[in-house]
Amino acid sequence: MDWQKWQDRYDDPDSPLARRLLTVRERIRLALDDCPPGPLRVVSLCAGQGRDLLHVLPGHRRAQDVRARLVELDPRNVDLAAKAARSAGLHGVEAIAADAALLDHYAGMAPAELVLVCGVFGNIVDGDIERTIDACTQLCATGGRVIWTRNRRSPDRVPLICDWFETRGFEREWVTGPDEHQAVGVHRFTGHPQPLQRGTSIFTFVGYDKLPSAT
Template identity: 40%
Template sequence: MPKDWFEWHDLYNTDAKLQQRLEIVREYIAYSLDASPAGTIQVVSVCAGDGRDLLGTLANHPRAQDVYARLVELNPQLVERGRATIESLGLSKQIEFINGDATSAANYIGAVPADIVIVCGVLGNLADENELNRLLGNLSFLSKKGAFVLWTRGHSQGIAYSETVRKYFREFGFEEINFQLTATGDMGVGIHRYLGETLSVPKEQQLFVFSGVPNKAR
């Protein structure tokens, strides 16, 4: 089992479920870019890892030059790898990788509200439904009205946790655009659109509590 999040990301090389999840997430990012109005597209990624979902999409997307993004990740090795990818794509003037706490609202100031918000690999690492509600409520600070929000949620012990997430998204003023399960049937990937109003300041400085550990990531 992986001992840290840097090792965990190496599972993308061998784990079919993660590979399928990444493929769907990239599909949704590409859809969001295609559907965004002409001009600048602002993106934020929460607990971004090494940014392979967004950066892998931009490598071959015609609107890459329109994207201005902030990725926030606590693990310095993942940030270093992500920054190297940004440099290789020639996007270092448009995309910044923050090595910091993704739960802190302060790390998004100046980059929000965004047109696309990526919260993949996050929802399965929250303690309970109350914490999920807290994060979804704070998305109104990160998201423009009409913003696309992409998320993932794994299933375990026969419980389809993604269905709970879909229900709460509806209750928090989001319209579901698409939802897919991986071919393995135990990982849900969703894309919603925010229909509510944007908050100019966060409801609280800590947007959520990340309680997951690599060997139990969901």
């Protein structure tokens, strides 16, 4: 899979992915609006080109409060995200080429007020989805939010994902309805963040095109 070319799918305004991106952007905007005064930390797993966060921050009143780390394996996508951040004057945003599954890459940024897990759950097996949600108790600050996505192809895992979050101290804040093929969810952490378990890999990125044979 060419993950740089894959990002071009967001350019079709009528596609489910483009609609999902618009929804994620709006939820990021609302989350930033609701954050308390002071520095804000944001981490993004499998961030791609940062089309979600890097579209919202320019012009947002909290932009200069944000320190963000975008973790993405494809160096071409990382380069595009870094250039977009620089051109927008977002000096607190860094994009790194690294395996987003390795918790070491969030050291110094976790726990964060906003954790983006977009485009991840539809590309990994169920056990890794649960492990990633469990790791969100290390990545997310008390009162912080996780914004996540998952397609609703059969078997629909959105209800199970909600259950996994909610048994770990997350409160469901908002989830798209069942008629939307590309679901977006927001869960707010009401618990206390756990220490970051360095050296831990929480998922293997299988890819949605290979996932049915892997589960």
